[in-house]
Each structure stands twice: as C-alpha cells, then as structure tokens.
Amino acid sequence: MAGNTLGTLFTVTTAGESHGPALVAIVDGCPPGLELSAADLQVDLDRRKPGTSRHTTQRREPDEVEILSGVFEGRTTGCPIGLLIRNTDQKSKDYSAIKDLFRPAHADYSYHHKYGLRDYRGGGRSSARETAMRVAAGAIARKYLASQGITVRGYMSQLGPIDIPFRSWDAVSENAFFSPDPDKVPELEAYMDQLRRDQDSVGAKITVIAEGVPPGLGEPVFDRLDAELAYALMSINAVKGVEIGAGFASVAQRGTEHRDELTPEGFLSNNAGGVLGGISSGQPIVAHLALKPTSSITTPGRSIDVDGKPVEVVTKGRHDPCVGIRATPIAEAMMALVLMDHLLRHRAQNAGVEVQTPVLGQL
C-alpha cells in the first residue's frame, strides 16, 4: 500500500492536501451500535485547531467535520464511516517563490525525488493539516474505548529547554500549552514570546498515557503493542523519537532497578510503560514523543533549487513556532487508534480465553 491506511482491523485511510478542496477519511471496522455524531469528533478537532492562542498559527479554519456514512439514527452501523472536512482558508497566495526550491527540513526535496512533481501549496500532502483527520478518526476510537473503561490523555512534558513536571490532568485543558502544571504557564509564554522575536522555533516533548487498558493487548514478535505505538507516534509530522515507559533512561538502569515487581496489591513501578513482551500488562501505557522545531521560520537559510543551484530560503506564511503545542490531541488520537485496533485483534483470536489470575493495578 502507498501508506495512507493505518491499522489492521480498525483502519483509518486518509487523503487530502493542505490547500486542496478537502480532507477525507474512511474509518473501517468500528463495532456497530456506538452512539456517534459529528459533535463527538468536533470536540477533539477544536482542541487541535489552529488560531486558538497567539502561540499557534493564525490560519483560521473551522475544521468542521461531516459524517458521510456508517452512522444511522445516531448509531454506528458497523459499515465504514466516511469523514469530510472542507478546506476553507486556502489563501490563494502566490507560491511561485517556493515552487522551484527546497525549504530546509521540509519534505520538498524528498517528495520531489520520490514523485518527480509535487503539490507545493502549503506543503501539500506533507503538511500537518493532514493530522486533522487523525484527530477526527481518533475521536471515534476514544469514544469506543471510553465505553470499555479505557481513557487516553496527553500533555506537554517539555518545551524547548523547559521541563514541565506532571501536576494534574485538570490543568492540561486550562492553558494553550497542554501544560499539566499551571504554574509553568507564564514561563512558557515568556519563552514563546522571545522565540517569536528571535524569528526562530523550538521543539517539544509530549507524553501520552492510556489508563484502563486490560492486560493482553498486542501481539508477540512484530506487531507488539509498543512497536505499533512507536510506528503510530513516529508517523506524526515532526516526531523524531518515541519512548515507552523508562525509554532511553533504561540504558543506564540496572535490572534490579528497571524491573517492575509485582505484588498482590499491584505493580510496584512502571518502567515498562505498561507493555511486557509487546503485550499490555494492565498498567498504564506510557509513551513520550520528541517533536523537532518547526521548519518554517523567517530566518533565512541556505538551500538549492530544482536545478541544484544555491538559493536563500525564507519561509513566510502563518506557522506555529512550536508544532509541539498542538500535538497533544494528535498523539492521543494515534495512541487511541492503536489501542482500538489491538482491542479488536485481541477479541478475534482470544475471545474465549478465561484467566483466574487477578488483573493487577498500578500501585
């Protein structure tokens, strides 16, 4: 496949460019009988939407989603769910300036070599605008997972050099940064304001956690739950690293320290991040992802044009100075989609499995 489909049983196929007529998605494999309306998807779309604070792009799109199929009388039918978001804010600006050159750290050069031609308007298919459909599809998964007692939530854990310790979930929705620590917000705002003055951008780290996941999800060997999470999270624009649980800190850990001991009352720690041997353990699933700084900045940079000649590039337009700020809902969506797929896969093969061993919680 040409890579625009995610999942095995609960699949999401997307299409659409940044400045084309519309984004479209088909979500296949949703169980029948789930109450669903466009409003359910809109909640998450609005959390990802640009233009909600001065720290994100000023492109303003309503990102209004329409459900085209698969829902009847307010419930899913089990048939594929078609989703449509019209692009309304396609500024008919002049793209001739970037048409024949490659912006550094963008997909221009690699797309050009892959396809020989490309839709250069606003990045075309490589634009993060595509992630709107991930969020819409993810909202369906999140709603179903919630009906099974599974929640997926994320927050920003680092902005550039600033670490953001976890304080509370409540705080996350109350600021533009998805910061779990409300006291950190002024520092984050000051940092962003200086960044804009510097005409520069910066990276961010996002943490996503799923709670209520039953043990047994994931497959051994290749399609491990952590492997599929790594795939799904790394597929988000600008992501350069993924960790599960202790992640890279595991390298310097000793076995006596890393291993999460079990007691009748629960696991004593969660270095595993909720995955043992590729399969969920019942502990919270914990993933961290690193997003690189936005590539579109107004500080000039060196590059070449399609003929290989040197050029100077300045990326104008309305861009997020930190793409990580709006990445939390996208990361939540991707984790939800992976869990949804593996929930169905688990049912397929292990429907009748009964186990007497108690399911442990996390202490």
Next chain:
Amino acid sequence: MAGNTLGTLFTVTTAGESHGPALVAIVDGCPPGLELSAADLQVDLDRRKPGTSRHTTQRREPDEVEILSGVFEGRTTGCPIGLLIRNTDQKSKDYSAIKDLFRPAHADYSYHHKYGLRDYRGGGRSSARETAMRVAAGAIARKYLASQGITVRGYMSQLGPIDIPFRSWDAVSENAFFSPDPDKVPELEAYMDQLRRDQDSVGAKITVIAEGVPPGLGEPVFDRLDAELAYALMSINAVKGVEIGAGFASVAQRGTEHRDELTPEGFLSNNAGGVLGGISSGQPIVAHLALKPTSSITTPGRSIDVDGKPVEVVTKGRHDPCVGIRATPIAEAMMALVLMDHLLRHRAQNAGVEVQTPVLGQL
C-alpha cells in the same frame, strides 16, 4: 494478522519457540536472480550467536540455517524462501519452578492474560531466540541492498552509564561489544565483570546507520520510513525507545539549529537522520535504540503466582547480563528489512519517475 509477519512487499513471517523443535521463517517477495546460499545467512547468524565471549549467555547453539525453498542453482527464483534452524541446545531442565509464577519484567504475566496458557520453557515465543530468524531474513535483504549500493551497519553507542563515541567501523567487528572505539573495550569489560559479580544486568544503546539509500524511499502520512523503522526497531525484544537523527535532542533545539541546510555540495548536517517528511533524503539513515537491562537476573525479586499469591523469584539459567551486546546484528537486520520493503514499494509506484535535480550527498 496475529503479528508474526513483517513488511508489505518484502515480507518475513516467523514461527518458533525458545525450546520447541525449531525456528522457521518464510521470506516472500525477494527479487529473482540474487545469488544466495545458506553461507550468506550464516555470517550474520554467527555475529548474533550466543556464547562467543564471556559477556553473553553460555547457551551454545550452532544456529545453523537451512534454505528449504526459493533458491535454485544458487539463485533466488522470486518464490518464497523457507528457512529452518533446529533448536539443538534445549536443556531438558525442570521448569516447574517458573511454570506457575510470573517473572518480573518478563512477558509471563501479559502472555498469561492474553492466551490463558503459555509455553513457559525458556520464555517460549517471547524469548529473544526468535531474533535469530530476523537476522537470517535480514541477511537476505542486506545482500540485495548491497547489490544496489546500500549498506546497513550498527554499533554499540552506550553501555549502561558508559558513552561510546564513534571512532571507526573497522573497530566494531574486532571486539565482543560491537564498540566502534577499541580504546573503550577494557572499560566495558571491567564494567561487565563487576555487573556479573553484582548479579545484576544493565541496558545499552545501539546506533544503526544505512548509507547509499537513494532519496524517495518511504511513504507519506502513516507508512513513513521513520515510522516503519520505529516499528521494526521497537519490535526487538527489550527495546524501550527509538530515535531518528537528533531524536530527543530535537526537543531543545531551535529551528535555525535543527534544520539541515542544503548546498550544491551536499547537506550541511543530518539532524533529520536521513528522513524528511517520512521519505529518505539521500543522507545516511541514522537510528538509535535503547535496550532495557536483561530481566533474567539471579538477584531475587517480588512477584505473584497464577493464583495471585506473593512469591519470590530468582531467574536461573544462562542469560546475557546485557541483552544489548548481541543486539547490533538484530538492529541491522531490522533496518535492512524495512529499507528492502520500501525499495520495492518505491519501484512499484514510481518506476518511471525521472528527476533532473542532483542527488545530494552528506558533507
């Protein structure tokens, strides 16, 4: 699928448990006409083989691979290649001690909840023994890639707390640690000796690099080259984190620093790790992976049995005190398999694409 198949066009399907009769794999989609013999696979199998130094498990298996099909008169036919490795060193030891309890940080507990029953002998399917077949399959991919000018090589870049800077590829094959710095070897040996005395284990970081990869491999959106690498590398036993290029260091980088500028003479840096917008840029593909410390250690740990009662666990047997030491050939194999798959996928869709823009090297 139940997750034992990797790839879309160049696929590897594996089966086999640690202490079952044999490991088996079917490699499908190999182009016809490639010269291939079991000896080609044996080279890499021997690099992964246990028991080659005092720092790895003393389980000694010849790991001799037999090609069952798909090769005729010394060349691949395009039909699926069947591979077989008999398990010869299945110690018929008594497993009753671990049969009914869950070793911390192992897959025992999660497998038990997934399947209701499990082959507990030596970890069964969750044992890293399964990776022998990844290496064998990867050797086929590496041989084909080499015929296209693509090389995949790896080394250990960190052992526990010890950073190992890159010095030279030649050094890597000359020590048991895959250390690219020969001067670090005595320090690594001393560290490992102390670790054994402590009855403990430790993690490691591996770096894998592909050179000669043409621009254009990978798909936009979901099946990005970096996403598929993250999936493939995270699927290796004990891996807890994957980075592409600058990885988590990107978080604190600024856009002016991170972006790899282009000049007619080549890219000026490689923070991208060779992937832009999910598609190879022609720069070297660089990935880092974090491996957790070995879970099987003789220092007692707390756990529960299948009835939920508390127990103390001691994992005896012949185990690597650092699973990362033998992980380099496995990581190379996984990167090679992903590149091979995407090379074929690229040909399928873009066979006729011609581009006049020069392919840039890395400065």
Next chain:
Amino acid sequence: MAGNTLGTLFTVTTAGESHGPALVAIVDGCPPGLELSAADLQVDLDRRKPGTSRHTTQRREPDEVEILSGVFEGRTTGCPIGLLIRNTDQKSKDYSAIKDLFRPAHADYSYHHKYGLRDYRGGGRSSARETAMRVAAGAIARKYLASQGITVRGYMSQLGPIDIPFRSWDAVSENAFFSPDPDKVPELEAYMDQLRRDQDSVGAKITVIAEGVPPGLGEPVFDRLDAELAYALMSINAVKGVEIGAGFASVAQRGTEHRDELTPEGFLSNNAGGVLGGISSGQPIVAHLALKPTSSITTPGRSIDVDGKPVEVVTKGRHDPCVGIRATPIAEAMMALVLMDHLLRHRAQNAGVEVQTPVLGQL
C-alpha cells in the same frame, strides 16, 4: 480489515450508503504524473448510471464525482485520490414497511444477524449504489492501463435464456444492453418488456476481456491473477459465478483439447483465458460472470419479520428488472483494478527481469 478496501498496492477504499449523504472513496498508490480530471471518471460513471433507458431503474442521479485530492495542475501527484459523489435523489419515502422484516434474497437478514442493526433505507451499504465508486476508481486504473497499452472491455453475453454471441465491440456502446450483437437488441427489448409485465426479474451473464496485458502479472499460489479476478468479480452485487477462459466447460474437456498450444506465431487457442499457473500469459484475459435476477420484485413473496413471524413481502420502489444490464462497466472496473494492482506488484519484485523469449500474441 472490515473489507472495504480492495488491492495491495493500488488500493481502493470505499464508504457510503444508498440513502446516506454521499459515497466516498480513497484511491491510493496511483503512479504520479498521470493526466486526470473528473471528466475522465464521469465517462464511465455515465455508462453505469441508472435511468438511461426504460430497462433500468428510474432513479435519476447525476452521479457527479468530485476529485478532492491527489491531483495537482491536472496530474496525479502519487498521493491518495479522494473521490466524492453526493446522493441527490434520496427519496424521503417511508421505509417503515420494510424496517422490521427481511426481503427474500436481500442482505437484510444476514446484515441483521451480523450487526444487530442496519440502515434499511434502500438497502443501505448492501445497495448496488456502492458500485458507483468502483466504477469511478476503475476509471483511474483504466486510464493508466491504457497508457501502458492495456484495454479492458466488457459486454453482455447472455440475458436470461437468450445467448448473445460476440459480433463486434462497436455494437456494445450503441445499445442499452451492452449487447455485442445489434441484431439481438429487438429480442432483448421484447424479453424485458414481457418481464416487466410479469412483474418479475431475470439474471444475466457478462464477459470481460483485457487485451495488451504483458505476460508475468499475477503471483503464484494464493494471489494468482485468476484468483484475484474471481474475488473482485464475485464481490460485485448479485454475482453468483465466475469463470476464467473455458470455465466450467473445462470439466468435460480432454487435455488434448483444452491445452492451448504455442507456435512461434502465437497461441493456437485460449481455453486458459490468458492465465497460466495464476500468471498472465500475454493472451487476452477472459472472464465471465453470472448475475442473479434482481431480488426486488413486486410479486409478493414469503418471509419473516425480526420477531420470526411470517410476513408477505412486496418490494416496491424503482428497481432494475435485470441488474446485469448495468453490470458491464462495473465488471470492467473490477478487472481493471486487479490488473492495475498486479502491474504495480510485478514492477516491485521483478523490475529488472529481462527475458529474450518473444511475447506471443493470440492467433
């Protein structure tokens, strides 16, 4: 997957119900650079369109397709092509009469047991209206195949008891039946007129032929070209049988009669229907498909309701008395989609294969 995606490399994913807001499709894997506009798809959509003669349903929909993505400045970009057809003629009629009962030979009963609920308006997802998107997607494949010298054409070879011998391709487009024999048309019209008076329906046989297919397409063992054609053609609503080449006549043939001998001037016959060992031989690919009579007829029939009580069913509405009449463009589309997929698959694995043996034509 939940079965709404066709293909491996050139994939078509569809969604949409008969009386929902719209039909939608995503076509992934199209090579870049193909000239394409909505008008290219409209030609085939119009050939399938209802209401063009008195022998088909009087439902009149413009079936106007919009391309949402994947095409830039008149050429495909290699990114997924989103397609949208709004349903405009959704009669807001009262469906309460069929809501709680199962029409014989319809999917009502099986959908009800599968999903527990269903969109009963006009058959919902089980309606043949869904095939509009197959035709639209097939038109993309047909255009690309044509650029490679491959044509796919079909005709009606039997209507109820009336055999229709092949006379000429030109005739096919000149009558409402896709009859290759213009002299048969009056007989077909008389038969259909009588059928309507009888308030009954009838089956049909369609023949589809691909010419210009190079030898080598298809895979051994499972994904044979003929197996994938059988799958694709059998997936069309109402199809109950598929033959390749001599088909069921092969049963009574002797080996000396069936085998297609080869001479330097070409194959001497085509009982194989262009496929040997699952792989195209260079001869024309020939398939026949049997369509059952329309299930929606006004002659009352026995059935049960959702409580298992006996009921009498009369299917009112605007229905084709012979669904086979409009099936030719659908069958062409399905054959084209399979060939397109296998053309790409062949390129992936066998890009560099060179053969000196001449390609034989059909004598």
Next chain:
Amino acid sequence: MAGNTLGTLFTVTTAGESHGPALVAIVDGCPPGLELSAADLQVDLDRRKPGTSRHTTQRREPDEVEILSGVFEGRTTGCPIGLLIRNTDQKSKDYSAIKDLFRPAHADYSYHHKYGLRDYRGGGRSSARETAMRVAAGAIARKYLASQGITVRGYMSQLGPIDIPFRSWDAVSENAFFSPDPDKVPELEAYMDQLRRDQDSVGAKITVIAEGVPPGLGEPVFDRLDAELAYALMSINAVKGVEIGAGFASVAQRGTEHRDELTPEGFLSNNAGGVLGGISSGQPIVAHLALKPTSSITTPGRSIDVDGKPVEVVTKGRHDPCVGIRATPIAEAMMALVLMDHLLRHRAQNAGVEVQTPVLGQL
C-alpha cells in the same frame, strides 16, 4: 505481498517447490487452547496423498507433517504454528528435456516471463504439490470449526462428461473418486481406464458444502464471504470456474424462482448458496468448482522453446490423468480456511452483538 499468504486474521503462509528439500507453512492466528497434534493433520493429508489408487499419480510420498511450533503440551498456544513436510520422492531424473521449452497449459511460459528464471524440476513452485500445505493448514481450521459446530465436506459432482448426483456423504470416503454415489463408481473407473489408454486427461467438478455456519460471517462490499471463497477456490491449481449456490444457472432464473423465501421453519430453498449480500445467512454454504484436465499428458503437443523456436512436447513422468480426483480435500481445506478467517473477523468487530431474531435452518 508476493502472494504466498492467505487470510487476514487466520493466515497461512507457504513456501516450497515440488522437488526442493521441503514444503513449509506458518499458520498464524489460531486461537489458543485447541487440542492439536500432527495426527490431526495427517488424516487430511492422507486423503489428498497420491498413489492411493491406480487413477492417480504413482509418485509415492509419505507426506508426513511435523509441527515445529505453536503447540505446547498438546494444545495450541496462540503463537504461530510452523509446519514442515520433507520431500522424499524427488526423483533425480534428467530435466534437461523440458528445461528450455514451455509445456502447453503449464505455468512454464508465464513464470519464465515473470521471473526470468525458474525451478523447472517437476513444475517447481507451480506444482500442485504445494497444495499439501493447504490441506495441512486447512485441517487446523477444520478442527477448530468442528469445535464450533461447523463442518466442511466435499465430493466430486462431475468427472468429464459424467454427472455424479449426490446420494450420501457416507459413500464419499468409500471410493477413490470421492463420489457421493457408489453406483457410479464402476462407470467412473471404466472412463478413467479408457482415458489412460487414450493417453489423455479430463476435467472434473467438485462441490464443497459447509454446514453449521452461523449467520453474519463475511464483510460487505469487497471481502464478501462468497468473494473470498471464489478467491480461495480459484487459487487451487487447475481451477477455471467457481459458483456459489445456483451459480451460472442463476442467469436463466427468474427472480420469483431464484429468491429463497423465508418461513419461521426455515429457508425454502438455497439458490443463494448460503450467502446474502456477501454475508452468511445460516443456510449451508455451497460452492462448485471446475477443474481443467491435467496438462501433463503423453500425447505430443506443439510449443516453442526459450528462443521462440517451434518444438514438440511430450510430458512424461507420473501424473494424475484427472487432477480433480484428489482435489476434494484441497477444496475443503480452502473453504475451511476462509470460514475460519471470517469467524475471527466477525468476532473482532461484532463481539457484543445480540439479536433476538431466530436463526433459520434450511428446510
């Protein structure tokens, strides 16, 4: 994929050539806890085995299967099941006579053009020997299906010009032809004896029936149960046609005749062959398949060599004069594999669906 994997959730991947070292298969996705031993597979392998009567090839292979993995203490573990059959009767005969020419109606010519080279010994991968692994894998599916009350059985319904009406299942296992009518056996034997004297071969028709299949299996649109059956059955060597239920007879049927009416006591007929809208109805699943006459006959035929020069071909060796005679167990296996896959797929999406409408039997 290169087409050597069947199924979505319950997958079978095979490898192996007629005269290579071995056949190998990996069956993935089997539910855990199923009692299974090699003896379970051997029963069906022996039914397919050559050399059991004078009417089949005299090649004698024990076809002894070894289970390499996925079974522990007599039960499936849920991990992939590796299967191995060594080729023991590889006559080291001289193949130079057919090495450079193309036997009519064989895969020689199409493989040659696909791959550029081929394993010509006994047909290599295109040999029906490969179907041994289908039968072995199918036996696993059949055993699981039986535990769910589903049986799959087949018989020969036509041999060359001789129709064989169904009389009883008991008769099928009591003769070499899988004839359900014991009284027909002498006629079949006489026909086959004459055929051998004529140095010719003939086709056959096989009927396969699944009983006890619950309503709801199969997916709408592409992955319909009948479409997947058509794919699976058409993928068997020599099959040229597949029918579901009334099949090609539907063409001449009227709607009033074809539609299977429902009463509280059951369906009144089964023209549908147990599939409505692509989804099982609870009626028996009925499929017919047409097999062409064996291509390997000793009567000389015209062909060309690899240089395009005319040659005369005589296929010596030990061949079945009617490949259909041994096809019944293969067809059963393929139907079982498709049903098994769809049973798991159904569970995945529709695990919680509850329906009050009674399941109808077949009157």
